[in-house]
Amino acid sequence: MGDFHTPVLLNESIDYLITDKSGTYFDGTLGFGGHSSKILETINKDGLLISTDVDLDAFNYSKSILGKEQNMKLYNFNFSKIKIIAKLESIKAFNGIFADLGISSHQIDDPASGFTFRKEAELDLRMDKTIKLTAAKLINTFAEDEISNIIFKYGEERNSRKIARRIIEKRKAGSIKTTTDLAGIISDIVPERFLNKTLSRVFQALRIYINKELNVLKTFLDDSVDLLAEGGRIVVLTYHSLEDRIVKEKFKYEALTCVCPKDYPVCQCDKVQRLKIITRKPVYPSPEEISINRRARSAKLRAAVRI
Numbered sequence: 001m002g003d004f005h006t007p008v009l010l011n012e013s014i015d016y017l018i019t020d021k022s023g024t025y026f027d028g029t030l031g032f033g034g035h036s037s038k039i040l041e042t043i044n045k046d047g048l049l050i051s052t053d054v055d056l057d058a059f060n061y062s063k064s065i066l067g068k069e070q071n072m073k074l075y076n077f078n079f080s081k082i083k084i085i086a087k088l089e090s091i092k093a094f095n096g097i098f099a100d101l102g103i104s105s106h107q108i109d110d111p112a113s114g115f116t117f118r119k120e121a122e123l124d125l126r127m128d129k130t131i132k133l134t135a136a137k138l139i140n141t142f143a144e145d146e147i148s149n150i151i152f153k154y155g156e157e158r159n160s161r162k163i164a165r166r167i168i169e170k171r172k173a174g175s176i177k178t179t180t181d182l183a184g185i186i187s188d189i190v191p192e193r194f195l196n197k198t199l200s201r202v203f204q205a206l207r208i209y210i211n212k213e214l215n216v217l218k219t220f221l222d223d224s225v226d227l228l229a230e231g232g233r234i235v236v237l238t239y240h241s242l243e244d245r246i247v248k249e250k251f252k253y254e255a256l257t258c259v260c261p262k263d264y265p266v267c268q269c270d271k272v273q274r275l276k277i278i279t280r281k282p283v284y285p286s287p288e289e290i291s292i293n294r295r296a297r298s299a300k301l302r303a304a305v306r307i
């Protein structure tokens with residue numbers, strides 16, 4: 001799996017996640033099986049791991065290496081379906097729930113996946129190929145202000161208006177079909193030294209929008225807190241500020257005992273504290289890890305325990 005994806009913050013994730021070696025665990029982002037393999041190595045034979053990935057290639061690869069494990073079940077579902085998966089497996093509560101968000105190095109490097117702007121591929125950006133909207137359809141049919149808003153909101157890109165205007169001009173001359181077509185359009189208007197950062201932001205924005213990544217993450221976090229056993233842990237690795245903010249805010253909200261306005265003399269809300277945050281500050285990869293795995297440089301780990 002090392003050739004496809006090097007797992008990030010591997011030992012730290014396992015240390016935070018596993019408290020009961022005979023417990024039941026959920027890995028929502030199976031990928032190439034890095035974290036799932038380590039969870040399996042750590043738990044006992046009477047423990048159970050349920051792992052899922054929405055990407056069929058990642059699921060098939062991991063099934064080929066982990067599919068015969070006795071104490072593991074694999075799904076090709078979105079992690080937002082955690083409640084459905086728990087029901088299918090007759091699981092009432094998990095002792096640990098894990099997610100390593102975003103896409104794998106393989107998805108980034110493989111031109112067929114269409115996630116990279118560095119290699120020519122169809123403008124797609126769907127993790128789940130059953131989704132109807134592709135990046136090509138979005139770029140060739142959405143209105144200028146819709147494209148600009150998506151790039152601004154999900155890519156935090158200041159040149160969103162300029163980029164959207166240019167896309168509209170160019171598509172009048174013929175449809176924008178490939179990753180390199182889109183990268184070429186952006187390279188016309190962004191100085192060379194900012195180009196990689198801008199392209200990363202634009203591709204990130206389109207990917208988040210197409211896969212509804214932020215909504216899916218919110219559903220997953222809401223349902224995960226419902227499904228955690230007392231003393232069970234949730235551990236999430238994020239790679240950009242939009243997803244990190246959602247995890248941070250959710251943990252903070254669930255750790256509150258009261259949400260009454262500050263000027264109420266007595267608490268009148270029914271707020272129940274459900275989580276205790278274990279990582280007061282996020283955990284970052286060490287410089288050594290970053291030096292051998294560049295993808296780790298933007299990772300943050302947050303963990304909380306169900307009380």
Ligand SMILES: C[S@@+](CC[C@H](N)C(=O)[O-])C[C@H]1O[C@@H](n2cnc3c(N)ncnc32)[C@H](O)[C@@H]1O
Pocket residue numbers: 005006007008028029030031032033034035036052053054055058077078079080100101102103104105127216
């Ligand atoms: C960073 S990789 C995980 C790598 C994995 N931890 C490993 O060590 O091999 C993220 C994976 O999560 C999957 N993914 C992203 N969003 C998902 C979602 N909403 N539901 C299920 N899988 C998702 C991607 O397809 C990708 O394979």
